[in-house]
Amino acid sequence: APLPAPDPDGVGDALKRTLAAGAPGAMTRVDDGRTTLSRTAGVSDTATGAGMDTDGRFRIGSVTKTFSTVVLMQLVAEGAVDPDAPVERYLPGVLPDTRITVRHLLSHRSGLWDYSNDMFARTVPGFEAVRDRVFTVRELIDLATAHPATAVPGTTYQYSNTNFVVIGALIEKVTGRTVREEYERRIIDPLDLRNTAYVHPETSISGKRIRGYLTPDEAGAPLVDSTEQTVSWAQSAGAVISSPGDLDRFMSALLGGRLVRADLLERMLEMTPSDGSGVRFYGLGLRRRDLSCGIPVYGHTGTVQGYYTYSFTTRDGRRSVTSVANTSNNGTANTVLGDTLEAAFCGKRAT
Numbered sequence: 225a226p227l228p229a230p231d232p233d234g235v236g237d238a239l240k241r242t243l244a245a246g247a248p249g250a251m252t253r254v255d256d257g258r259t260t261l262s263r264t265a266g267v268s269d270t271a272t273g274a275g276m277d278t279d280g281r282f283r284i285g286s287v288t289k290t291f292s293t294v295v296l297m298q299l300v301a302e303g304a305v306d307p308d309a310p311v312e313r314y315l316p317g318v319l320p321d322t323r324i325t326v327r328h329l330l331s332h333r334s335g336l337w338d339y340s341n342d343m344f345a346r347t348v349p350g351f352e353a354v355r356d357r358v359f360t361v362r363e364l365i366d367l368a369t370a371h372p373a374t375a376v377p378g379t380t381y382q383y384s385n386t387n388f389v390v391i392g393a394l395i396e397k398v399t400g401r402t403v404r405e406e407y408e409r410r411i412i413d414p415l416d417l418r419n420t421a422y423v424h425p426e427t428s429i430s431g432k433r434i435r436g437y438l439t440p441d442e443a444g445a446p447l448v449d450s451t452e453q454t455v456s457w458a459q460s461a462g463a464v465i466s467s468p469g470d471l472d473r474f475m476s477a478l479l480g481g482r483l484v485r486a487d488l489l490e491r492m493l494e495m496t497p498s499d500g501s502g503v504r505f506y507g508l509g510l511r512r513r514d515l516s517c518g519i520p521v522y523g524h525t526g527t528v529q530g531y532y533t534y535s536f537t538t539r540d541g542r543r544s545v546t547s548v549a550n551t552s553n554n555g556t557a558n559t560v561l562g563d564t565l566e567a568a569f570c571g572k573r574a575t
């Protein structure tokens with residue numbers, strides 16, 4: 225059945241409500257292949273008052289995990305990696321449990337503790353402590369494995385950044401190239417994503433930049449400009465920089481079958497519930513959200529200090545939607561921003 229037309233007023237209303245919840249700015253870009261709908265609200269820079277811009281570049285956080293999964297699944301197609309092999313085969317001695325497989329990492333079922341839970345238990349102090357730090361992957365994995373496993377591998381979904389830091393290490397070991405080179409040669413260059421880059425550990429965002437503002441834990445405390453950071457705490461789990469237009473193009477290419485072999489894309493879409501909502505699921509480096517109008521959309525969300533992102537597309541990749549707010553650690557803003565997906569895919573206001 226044809227998709228309902230996007231509801232521009234519904235998108236605009238959700239963006240306004242995102243600002244009312246405390247975001248300095250918010251924006252949505254809908255790409256239907258031939259047509260583009262862009263809506264913005266508020267500012268990309270609170271000092272200058274510059275507006276939001278859907279060609280602006282920002283930190284995409286865990287949408288990076290889908291980039292890392294695409295690289296990994298291409299390596300699977302090339303016979304370089306067996307997703308059901310133990311990680312031990314490719315990274316001997318790195319993980320404490322040799323039962324953990326590559327697929328367990330991609331589906332957040334490894335049982336590896338998420339080191340960011342400790343790192344960001346206190347939002348602003350945690351951020352300030354790492355914003356200029358450069359971590360080795362080994363350091364991050366050691367932070368995680370200092371904790372006991374959260375479950376027997378393969379038995380339980382438990383989101384963990386650690387999984388995709390290990391995936392990045394596996395990609396670099398198997399290819400002999402950096403994840404930056406692999407993102408560029410397999411995704412960024414072929415799709416001509418001119419506003420997308422992996423610049424770890426540089427702290428600045430070049431070009432037309434959206435500034436990000438971290439919401440402190442203390443109610444009423446002023447937002448903290450968190451635009452410049454290394455994101456070394458996340459790397460292949462969260463350090464890509466992109467734009468709404470580029471993410472729409474990426475998600476459309478992925479679900480449109482232009483990045484991953486069809487049978488392997490089907491594996492990525494084998495979903496398990498990611499929470500108790502009954503409408504949110506996780507596959508391999510990809511989320512599924514079932515919208516109120518019954519349309520399932522596929523993509524990822526991202527939370528990195530100062531930025532919250534939704535980037536989703538239809539099963540055939542024909543309509544893609546990326547929405548961004550330039551604040552994070554604000555649950556109401558994050559939730560309300562999600563109403564843009566309902567308006568953009570279902571063509572009606574969220575119920």
Ligand SMILES: CC1(C)S[C@@H]2[C@H](NC(=O)CCCC[C@H](NC(=O)C[NH3+])C(=O)[O-])C(=O)N2[C@H]1C(=O)[O-]
Pocket residue numbers: 284285286287340344345346347348350383385438462524525526527528529530531552553554
């Ligand atoms: C599962 C998530 C939500 S968390 C995970 C990853 N982001 C992080 O792990 C950063 C967590 C701290 C970020 C910080 N919050 C705090 O410090 C809270 N004390 C803030 O909101 O800016 C990402 O991105 N993923 C999101 C995802 O996949 O949607």
